Amino acid sequence: MERRPNVLQHGYRLGVIGDSDSHCTTHGGFAPMAYHLWSGRTLFPYVGGVAAVYARESTRTGLFEAIRARRRYATSCEKILVWTELAGAPMGLEIESSSVDLDILFSCTHEPLIQVLVIKDGKVAARFGDFGQARGFDAKRKTFHLVWHDEEFSAESAYYVRATQFDGDMAWSSPIRIRLT
Numbered sequence: 001m002e003r004r005p006n007v008l009q010h011g012y013r014l015g016v017i018g019d020s021d022s023h024c025t026t027h028g029g030f031a032p033m034a035y036h037l038w039s040g041r042t043l044f045p046y047v048g049g050v051a052a053v054y055a056r057e058s059t060r061t062g063l064f065e066a067i068r069a070r071r072r073y074a075t076s077c078e079k080i081l082v083w084t085e086l087a088g089a090p091m092g093l094e095i096e097s098s099s100v101d102l103d104i105l106f107s108c109t110h111e112p113l114i115q116v117l118v119i120k121d122g123k124v125a126a127r128f129g130d131f132g133q134a135r136g137f138d139a140k141r142k143t144f145h146l147v148w149h150d151e152e153f154s155a156e157s158a159y160y161v162r163a164t165q166f167d168g169d170m171a172w173s174s175p176i177r178i179r180l181t
Helices: 060-068
Strands: 050-053 072-075 081-086 094-097 101-107 113-120 123-129 143-149 156-165 170-173 176-180
Touching: 050 060, 081 156, 081 170, 081 176, 101 113, 101 156, 113 143, 123 143
Parallel strands: 094 176
Antiparallel strands: 050 072, 072 170, 081 101, 101 143, 113 123, 113 156, 156 170, 156 176
């Protein structure tokens, strides 16, 4: 079986966004629809996604500017706070740097966070939480904050982070693309 390449490894500039495909009006929520011919089973037992955008101002222009700049992230339902930056540059940007010190922040609504992953060019570069390092988590594991340094940075890479809380809900940041100066 041939493995498909990761689009981030091929230089595509992407930003994530969450949404629902449940064909109902419960964006970011459960789709409580059942079909009587299927013995009342739920048609769409999955939750919808939520898109979050960091805009400088709460206007149409400000929102579209933030979306184009890829200052956005996605969650699978719960409104988990996500922020990543490198040298003051927020997620979604492309920057030049001599090192990678990625500032990562997650704060969840229903603790605990069980895992935080740093993904570099489509592969897990660091794992925190269950079966990984415990540093970065607060005592209740509601918040994760850590500056992660990539020892193996060499030329150009794209980094994003993903968190999972105890109920399986997840959050993904938009990638930051870094080129060596």
